Amino acid sequence: MAVFLGVPLAIYLVFVISPFAQAVYYSMTSWGGFSNSMPFVGLDNYVKLFHDDIFLIAIRNNIILVIFLPIITIILSLILATLVTVGGSSRGQIKGLKGSGFYRVISFFPYVIPAVVIGVIWAQIYDPSSGLLNGILTHLGFDGVKSFPWLGDSRTAMAASMAVIVWGFVGFYMILFIAAIKGIPAETFEAARIDGAGRFRTATTITIPLIRDTIQTAYVYMGILALDAFVYMSVLNSTGGPANSTLVMSQKLFSTAFSKSQFGLACAMGVVLAAITLIFSALVFLVNRLTGGSKDVSA
Amino acid sequence: MSILNKPVQRRGFLRGALATAVVVPLGGALASCAGGGGSSSTSAAAGGEVSATNPFGVAKTGTLDAVIFKGGYGIDYVDFAGAILKKNFPDITVKISPSTDIAQEMQPRFVGGTPPDLIDNSGAKSIGFSTILDQLEDLKSITEANNLEGTKIADTLYDGVLAPGTFDGKVAAINYVLTVYAIWYSKSLFDANGWTVPTTWDEAMALGAKAKAKGKYLFLWGKEAATYYQTMAIESAIKEGGDEVRLALENLKPNCWSLPAIQSVFTALEKIIKAGYVKPGGSGTQFTAAQAQWSNNQDALLYPSGSWIENEMKDQTKADFKMTGAPTPVVSTSPKIPQSGVRSAAGEPYIVPTKGKNVAAGKELLRIMLSKDSAVNFAKTKLAPTVVKGTVPADGFGSTALVSQTTMLDNAKKNIFTWNFIDLYGMNPDQLVPWNSFLDGKLDAAGLTKALQEITDKVANDSSVTKIEVK
Numbered sequence: 001m002a003v004f005l006g007v008p009l010a011i012y013l014v015f016v017i018s019p020f021a022q023a024v025y026y027s028m029t030s031w032g033g034f035s036n037s038m039p040f041v042g043l044d045n046y047v048k049l050f051h052d053d054i055f056l057i058a059i060r061n062n063i064i065l066v067i068f069l070p071i072i073t074i075i076l077s078l079i080l081a082t083l084v085t086v087g088g089s090s091r092g093q094i095k096g097l098k099g100s101g102f103y104r105v106i107s108f109f110p111y112v113i114p115a116v117v118i119g120v121i122w123a124q125i126y127d128p129s130s131g132l133l134n135g136i137l138t139h140l141g142f143d144g145v146k147s148f149p150w151l152g153d154s155r156t157a158m159a160a161s162m163a164v165i166v167w168g169f170v171g172f173y174m175i176l177f178i179a180a181i182k183g184i185p186a187e188t189f190e191a192a193r194i195d196g197a198g199r200f201r202t203a204t205t206i207t208i209p210l211i212r213d214t215i216q217t218a219y220v221y222m223g224i225l226a227l228d229a230f231v232y233m234s235v236l237n238s239t240g241g242p243a244n245s246t247l248v249m250s251q252k253l254f255s256t257a258f259s260k261s262q263f264g265l266a267c268a269m270g271v272v273l274a275a276i277t278l279i280f281s282a283l284v285f286l287v288n289r290l291t292g293g294s295k296d297v298s299a
Numbered sequence: 300m301s302i303l304n305k306p307v308q309r310r311g312f313l314r315g316a317l318a319t320a321v322v323v324p325l326g327g328a329l330a331s332c333a334g335g336g337g338s339s340s341t342s343a344a345a346g347g348e349v350s351a352t353n354p355f356g357v358a359k360t361g362t363l364d365a366v367i368f369k370g371g372y373g374i375d376y377v378d379f380a381g382a383i384l385k386k387n388f389p390d391i392t393v394k395i396s397p398s399t400d401i402a403q404e405m406q407p408r409f410v411g412g413t414p415p416d417l418i419d420n421s422g423a424k425s426i427g428f429s430t431i432l433d434q435l436e437d438l439k440s441i442t443e444a445n446n447l448e449g450t451k452i453a454d455t456l457y458d459g460v461l462a463p464g465t466f467d468g469k470v471a472a473i474n475y476v477l478t479v480y481a482i483w484y485s486k487s488l489f490d491a492n493g494w495t496v497p498t499t500w501d502e503a504m505a506l507g508a509k510a511k512a513k514g515k516y517l518f519l520w521g522k523e524a525a526t527y528y529q530t531m532a533i534e535s536a537i538k539e540g541g542d543e544v545r546l547a548l549e550n551l552k553p554n555c556w557s558l559p560a561i562q563s564v565f566t567a568l569e570k571i572i573k574a575g576y577v578k579p580g581g582s583g584t585q586f587t588a589a590q591a592q593w594s595n596n597q598d599a600l601l602y603p604s605g606s607w608i609e610n611e612m613k614d615q616t617k618a619d620f621k622m623t624g625a626p627t628p629v630v631s632t633s634p635k636i637p638q639s640g641v642r643s644a645a646g647e648p649y650i651v652p653t654k655g656k657n658v659a660a661g662k663e664l665l666r667i668m669l670s671k672d673s674a675v676n677f678a679k680t681k682l683a684p685t686v687v688k689g690t691v692p693a694d695g696f697g698s699t700a701l702v703s704q705t706t707m708l709d710n711a712k713k714n715i716f717t718w719n720f721i722d723l724y725g726m727n728p729d730q731l732v733p734w735n736s737f738l739d740g741k742l743d744a745a746g747l748t749k750a751l752q753e754i755t756d757k758v759a760n761d762s763s764v765t766k767i768e769v770k
Contacts, residue, residue: 030763032430034409041763048761054729128580129587129598149583152522152739239522239731242582242739258402259423260725261430261762 020274026267033263045268055269057244058252059276061158062227065248066280069162070222074215077170080107081177082203086189090199094189098164104178107171115168119235122164126150126236154242159238161246165229173218180211222282227277230254249273347659352387354666362392364661366405368421369397371607371759372476372647376677377419380667383447384660391660398407399425399760400424409434414652416661419421420472421647427725428466428648429765436651438470441662447670449677455734457708460645460686463719473665474645476677477684478605478638480530481641481702485617486699488597496601496625498638500535500567502603507576510600517571519578519599520588525734526727532568534642535627536561537716541635549720551759555742556751563630565744572740582735591615603627609700611680622700624707640714642705645686723767729754746754 029038029044031089049055084100097103109223110118125132128149137145150160184207193205208215230250233241249269308752347355363384367374374397383391396415398404402424408414409431419427435659442453442461457477464472475690484496491515497503507517520528537545540560571577578599582590590608594616609622616622629638633715637638649668651661667673674687682698684691695701708715721727733750736742742750758764 033406034426034431035434036412052757123585126583126586128583129578129592147580149580149739152580152583152735154736154741190318211680237522239525239728239735241734242732242741244732255725255728258406259427259728260764261402261427264763 023267023270024124026264027271028268029264030262031264031267032261033257034261035265038264041264046272047263048265049272054244054247058247058249059272061190061244061246062229062248062273062276063072064158065162065226066223067230069112069165069226071217072162072172073173073222074218075164076166077173077218078203078215080170081181082199082207084174084177086207090193094186094193096152104175107174109171110168111172113168114232116235117166118168119232122167123151123236126160128152133153140234151237151246152242154245157237157241157245158283161233161241164236165225165232168232169222169225173222177211180214181207184210184287212288216284220284223278223280223284225273226272227280249276250291303491313483325718333706341712344415349493351445353663354447355662357388357391357659357663358657359388360390361657361660362394363657364415364497364655365393365395365417365661365664366398366401366415366419366663367395368401368419368423368425368647369437371400371611372681372683376673377668378681379665379676380673383662383667383670383673388660389751396476400604402426404446404527409652412654414655416651416655416657417664418650418652419475419647420650420665422728423727424715424723425648428471428723429767431652432466432469432765433570433655435469435471436653436658436662438464438473438651438665441473441666441669442470446668447667447672450685452666455688456686457645457688459715459717463644464648464719469760472648472650472670473686475647475649475668476645476681477643477686477687477704478607478646479624479643479707480603481655481703482603482627483529483622483700484620484623485597485599486623487619488600492752494600495593497628498569498626499632500564500628500630504571504574504576506600507571507574509574515597515657516578517576518601518603519589519593520581520738521589522735523731524586524604525731525738526721527603528568528738529721529730529734530605530642531627532561532564533718536628537563537718538634538636538638538640539563539630542716543576544717548745548755549718551720551724551766553753553756554752557756560630562748565747567630569739569744572738577740579739582739587611587615588657594620606683606700606704611697614755622703623667624700624703626707626711630656636714639707639710639712640716641711643708643711643715644717676756719769722756724764726754726758737767 010168025039028040028042030041030044031038059266084096086094086096086105088095088097088100113121126149128134131150133150134145134148151157187203188206188210192202221276228250229248233246233248234251234254237246241253250273253266253269253273256269258261328692347353347356347358355406365381366376367377374395375580377395383761385391385393395744399422401418401422405418405426414434420428420537442451442456444452446455461470464470464474470699480597482496488494490507494506494509495502497506503517510517518528524621533548533614536558537560540558544560547558583762585594590602590604590612593602593610606624607618626639626641649665651658651665653735657662661747669685669687671687671690674685674690677683678690679696682696683700684701691701691705693702695705723732730751733742733747737744737747759766
């Protein structure tokens with residue numbers, strides 16, 4: 001008992017709960033970060049936060065990310081996963097497209113590249129004067145985009161940044177979904193096919209309901225990443241993007257702490273970020289339950 | 300049924316345990332969380348004997364722990380001084396470590412009461428001075444001491460170089476490198492085309508038209524360095540409106556960005572931007588890439604920056620570029636401060652934390668760096684002057700940029716000024732946003748003014764930020 005419960009519990013207390021509690025306490029001080037003096041100011045920092053127009057923009061950007069990133073990533077990776085597992089010839093055994101092993105490997109490539117490197121590569125691709133993207137587009141005859149700053153225009157910066165994150169994660173979630181689809185007995189698909197279901201029908205009424213829990217997990221994971229997004233956003237647009245259009249809470253937190261030395265305020269941002277993350281996870285579980293996720297469909 | 304219930308009970312117990320786990324430390328934290336592990340008090344290291352050659356009484360043994368920002372200048376110039384210290388005090392262990400992220404790496408050491416003995420608090424991630432001021436040694440003891448050659452250090456420094464590191468009369472930092480801010484251009488390119496460097500914004504506008512005819516731009520920028528144009532604008536406005544402009548900004552006065560001098564410069568810049576003389580796309584270009592478009596491709600004629608630009612772009616500068624600096628243009632022909640005036644500030648602020656283990660050795664290392672040998676070594680290897688006078692020969696070690704710095708400083712005479720408010724309150728990240736939009740043409744001068752004023756007001760009205768009054 002002492003070993004199996006006590007030790008992990010102690011570790012959990014020391015390394016998870018206590019830093020969190022400390023952050024909550026610091027968030028109610030005006031701690032500057034470089035000394036031991038931490039005047040207690042109550043909820044002042046929170047009041048200040050919700051009057052800070054730039055922080056509110058950052059929250060808005062995170063919410064945009066948390067809505068769109070998981071949806072886009074999951075839909076794309078579901079399509080890919082279906083194609084390489086059950087999307088193949090409708091004759092004979094249930095199998096994926098021709099050469100699916102190859103697709104599976106190359107789609108996974110972006111995931112093994114460190115996030116910082118992905119950011120650096122794409123920042124080069126998006127470069128207005130000498131980037132690959134504008135090079136290709138002007139070559140194709142779109143002269144309007146000559147020296148168009150994809151990351152420097154507030155209309156496109158967010159979408160361009162999201163595209164980079166999606167690019168980096170589609171491969172991983174594809175593999176996750178492949179594993180889930182492989183867990184479905186082939187007979188189920190065969191039965192559906194005999195009943196006359198096409199590929200799209202099979203995907204929507206057989207595959208998706210059967211791997212529902214995996215999709216929910218993917219949604220939560222991708223959502224938590226979207227609520228952070230620090231690495232990608234700070235490499236692609238370290239300054240928060242044009243008109244703060246790609247600024248996320250974690251970036252604002254970092255600059256508040258380390259360039260403005262307002263650690264108390266930064267801790268308050270951290271607490272708000274944590275609260276939003278918890279609310280998000282709870283929402284995903286709630287929605288899944290309300291839409292019938294608790295029904296047992298596996299047998 | 301009873302079997303089915305079992306795991307539920309177990310889960311319930313775990314849940315209760317976790318709830319307790321959450322509550323207990325929270326109470327503890329609330330009760331006791333007065334700070335990190337702040338324990339050790341002031342400096343230790345039994346002092347050595349104070350003498351003419353050892354003015355701070357460095358102990359014979361011990362460790363010197365210095366953390367140096369590793370930016371454009373590297374850290375080998377500090378190693379050079381460290382080697383001299385090692386020669387004078389053979390039993391001291393000299394530890395000089397590089398850091399690219401001073402604030403983040405030093406924060407736990409300051410809170411824990413174990414900061415290093417000497418820090419180069421520089422770079423984009425430096426520590427804001429207003430937060431650590433009371434934890435730093437007054438370095439007047441260094442400037443009052445003699446250097447290794449036996450001259451009082453205060454007498455060997457350029458005028459005004461201690462000002463940026465002096466807060467409320469306390470020399471909290473000694474800035475080591477002398478930076479001259481200017482607009483930089485290729486003398487060879489200008490000579491080949493018969494162009495002259497603009498001294499007023501109207502001339503700049505005319506030069507823009509000539510550049511356009513050659514398929515070039517007047518200016519270009521990169522997203523992380525958009526505020527170089529703010530530096531240029533403030534400098535031009537201070538020359539136009541005199542010291543009152545500088546003081547209004549330094550003291551975060553209401554409506555300081557609406558002063559006529561600043562507005563006239565913003566309007567002039569707006570005209571240049573609207574005329575299409577600024578290379579588009581800068582807000583999506585990395586600043587070093589943008590700078591290479593200037594120094595290598597010569598897409599634009601002028602680039603406002605500090606004198607570090609030569610060293611920074613060394614590998615990406617066209618062969619016969621002849622990089623030269625000139626004072627920023629002004630609005631009218633009769634500015635309050637002559638057009639030859641320049642912003643020159645000593646950079647790379649060196650600080651000695653009071654709680655360092657070997658404060659005396661930290662000061663000694665800085666004293667060695669301010670001596671002739673180390674200063675000459677720096678100028679020669681980095682092609683930039685230190686705050687120590689007379690270390691750059693007339694040929695500037697073969698660098699046209701270095702020669703032009705000396706020329707600008709000589710021509711400016713007493714009209715050398717600087718400001719601190721942006722770094723002091725960490726406003727640069729916020730200011731980059733409107734400057735990128737302004738250079739992009741998406742924001743006009745009025746919009747820029749409004750955005751900058753909002754950023755300034757936010758700091759001015761924030762009671763938790765310690766303000767430092769500038770007179």
